[in-house]
Structure formats: C-alpha cells, structure tokens
Amino acid sequence: MSFGAGPDADGAADADKGVLAVDSGGSGLRVALGSAGRGALGRRLSTVPVRTGPHGIDPVHLMKQLVPLVRSLTAETDAPSPTTAVVGAAGLATLGDALRAELPSALAREFGVRTTALAADAVTAYVGALGARPGAVVAAGTGLIAVGMDLTAWQRADGWGHLLGDCGGGAWIGRAGLEAALRAFDGRPGGSAALLARAEERFGPMAGLPGRLYPRPDRSAVLASFAPPVAECAQDDPVADGILHTAARHIAESAAAVCPPGGEPRVALTGGLFALGDPLLVPLEEELARRLPHAVRAPAEGDPLDGAVRIAVGLAAGTLDLPHEETLLSVLSPE
Structure with missing residues (x-):
C-alpha cells in the first residue's frame, strides 16, 4: 500500500x-x-x-x-x-x-x-x-490487542474483551486496582489502603460497588477509568506498582506473540493507555527489550x-x- x-x-x-x-x-x-x-x-x-x-x-x-x-x-x-x-x-x-x-x-x-x-x-x-512495514503494534485503551504483520499475513493476540482477556489494558488495570481496594476493605492479604481510598473517592462506599458497576453496559470503560488512579499510586504503593509491572508483562507477551521473528521488525505502541506514563512505560520498555531484542522500537506515526x-x-x-x-x-x- x-x-x-x-x-x-x-x-x-x-x-x-x-x-x-x-x-x-x-x-x-x-x-x-x-x-x-x-x-x-x-x-x-x-x-x-x-x-x-x-x-x-x-x-x-x-x-x-x-x-x-x-x-x-x-x-x-x-x-x-x-x-x-x-x-x-x-x-x-x-x-x-x-x-x-x-x-x-x-x-x-x-x-x-x-x-x-x-x-x-x-x-x-x-x-x-x-x-505497511513489517512489525507489531499494541493498541491499548480500555481494551488491548496486539497485531503483527510480515507483509503476507496478519497475526493477532488477545483482544478477547474485558471479561476474558485484554490483559494489561485499561479495564484490566482498573479491575486489578479495584480488586486490591476490595481486599483492603475486607482485610484480606494483597489489599491496598491507598487504592481503597481512591476507589471510595471515585465510586463511593465499597459495599455498593457491585450494584453500581455490574448492571452498566459501559462497565469496561468504568473499570478503565480507575487505571489512572492506579498509576498515580504506583510510586508509593507496592500493590499498585505490582499491578502495572504485571500489566507490562502481559502487554509485552502479546507483542512478542505477533511480532515477525526475523529481520528488524518495528514495534509501536498506540492508544490512550500509554498516557499513564512512566509507571507503566518504564517496566514495559524493559519487558519489550527482553522479549523482542531483534525488534526496533518506533514511535507511532x-x-x-x-x-x-x-x-x-x-x-x-x-x-x-x-x-x-x-x-x-x-x-x-x-x-
């Protein structure tokens, strides 16, 4: 083309x-x-x-x-x-x-x-x-999908939606953050007091969260709206930081699954998720470098x-x- x-x-x-x-x-x-x-x-x-x-x-x-x-x-x-x-x-x-x-x-x-x-x-x-260059692109916002091309065929990974996949995407990060908030609310291990406070600011009392969230047709977007608070907490909260490191691993795994194995394919990131900045991008660049050493990182045009x-x-x-x-x-x- x-x-x-x-x-x-x-x-x-x-x-x-x-x-x-x-x-x-x-x-x-x-x-x-x-x-x-x-x-x-x-x-x-x-x-x-x-x-x-x-x-x-x-x-x-x-x-x-x-x-x-x-x-x-x-x-x-x-x-x-x-x-x-x-x-x-x-x-x-x-x-x-x-x-x-x-x-x-x-x-x-x-x-x-x-x-x-x-x-x-x-x-x-x-x-x-x-x-039309060979490579891989991760498109991430509310959801997440990776697509690769070698000029002859497309390859895709994830993009299965917020209930079954989109691992590392905005809804995935927001859901993980809310789970950590609910763990803190319950007193279970793995909870985050910082994320609990942010969740209550945004959504109100935690006991009523399922009733406010589950019936909504836009619940994936609602979950994704909690991704920025997770990133904001990551510097001082190890649970939030761990969520973003795990998201980075998922994203890099999807990119590696679709990237052409030979030559010097380009790898680009696109979508609103990456506006979360360094708390996500720093571990993601480390994961991409480790999993795709032959690929060239390129800014999205x-x-x-x-x-x-x-x-x-x-x-x-x-x-x-x-x-x-x-x-x-x-x-x-x-x-």
Whole structure:
C-alpha cells in the first residue's frame, strides 16, 4: 500500500473520490471525511460507544451515530460524497458478523458508498502507527490487542474483551486496582489502603460497588477509568506498582506473540493507555527489550483513525497492498 504520495496524471479521477473513515472503540466513535487525493478534510467525534448486542456490534446503533456526524462534515467541508468507506471497529474479529452482513448496504443507502472495508481496530491502529512495514503494534485503551504483520499475513493476540482477556489494558488495570481496594476493605492479604481510598473517592462506599458497576453496559470503560488512579499510586504503593509491572508483562507477551521473528521488525505502541506514563512505560520498555531484542522500537506515526484514512485512500486509489483476512481486514460491496 502506498501512503502519502498523490496520484499521477492517470490517477486524477481517483484523487476526486470521496473517502469516509471511522474508528469505533470503547470510548466512542470518531469519523473523518475526505478524498483520495487530499486525505482527511474534517473530523468529528461522538463519545457514545457503539452498542454490542446478541448478534455482536450493532450496525443500526453505529449508523444512528454516524449519519449526523457525516452530514455535519459534508456541510462544513468541500469533501466529495464518499464512494469508499473504511470502518475500524473494536471487537470486529469476534463480534463483527452483523457489521459484515448489514453495514455495506447501510452505507450505500445513506451515502452512496460503493466499497466498504471492515477492519479490526488493531489493524487500523497498525496502519496508522507503522503503515505497511513489517512489525507489531499494541493498541491499548480500555481494551488491548496486539497485531503483527510480515507483509503476507496478519497475526493477532488477545483482544478477547474485558471479561476474558485484554490483559494489561485499561479495564484490566482498573479491575486489578479495584480488586486490591476490595481486599483492603475486607482485610484480606494483597489489599491496598491507598487504592481503597481512591476507589471510595471515585465510586463511593465499597459495599455498593457491585450494584453500581455490574448492571452498566459501559462497565469496561468504568473499570478503565480507575487505571489512572492506579498509576498515580504506583510510586508509593507496592500493590499498585505490582499491578502495572504485571500489566507490562502481559502487554509485552502479546507483542512478542505477533511480532515477525526475523529481520528488524518495528514495534509501536498506540492508544490512550500509554498516557499513564512512566509507571507503566518504564517496566514495559524493559519487558519489550527482553522479549523482542531483534525488534526496533518506533514511535507511532498516527492513531487508528489515521490508519482508517490511509486504508480508505489506498482502497479508493487502487493502491491498497495489505493482507486480507476476513475477521481482521475485508473489502465488501453492498448486496
């Protein structure tokens, strides 16, 4: 896939093709509208996460949020109507059947989109961070997934959601911190008085926490909201520090599981989790150096929405050169 270069004279028509890029994750929906020749011309954000129902990620709820954002961007930019759309979605690999079945036709009806690519958010994170280079990217926010590529195939690790995995992610750290708080509340070993105090400040009396947390549809985001207090306590509290060291080990294990074994692949980190700073990043860099001595650490060039824009531009221009895999990156036409 060629990134950054504009079309030549023979590709002038491709440059005028409208592109729509979407990043759907645990914190909400981000949208970019633009063209194949000029990239993103405008961006919008909804802070309401797309619902997950019995059939997986809900395409109707996604479209309900997406339509007004696109209409607003269309009115405020000179972007052409999108003929190509790329939707990067958290949980696509395991919860994407309804999106694959319904979203291309919905986008065609609403906006005239003729070609839709559905990508796991880890793939858009990868492309945003590294482009088409071989390597591994850990995308971590509320959840966590690692994706690697050797230019011929994708590899993924974790991304199993906050109940079964996402080890080392924001919800995992927050849940571990709350467990330590509850251990202190009960007087059990392994508790943290510091985390108990922070938890009571944020959530109120601990005895009522399950009733306030379990029924919430956004409980993974609520758990992740406690990750920053864990990091803030880590300097003076050994329990909090231990949680972050364990998170760093989990993250590095996922990166090592997907990183190409030969050459000098690049490894990048992307996502809001890494804003926790040194309490997480210092042990993580040590773990990565130990487990991936052949890899080159690289700063992320962009975020998942940038990756979705790059894929959309390449798809519209006919230069997309990334491995296709149904549950991670697939190109669909409306029925």
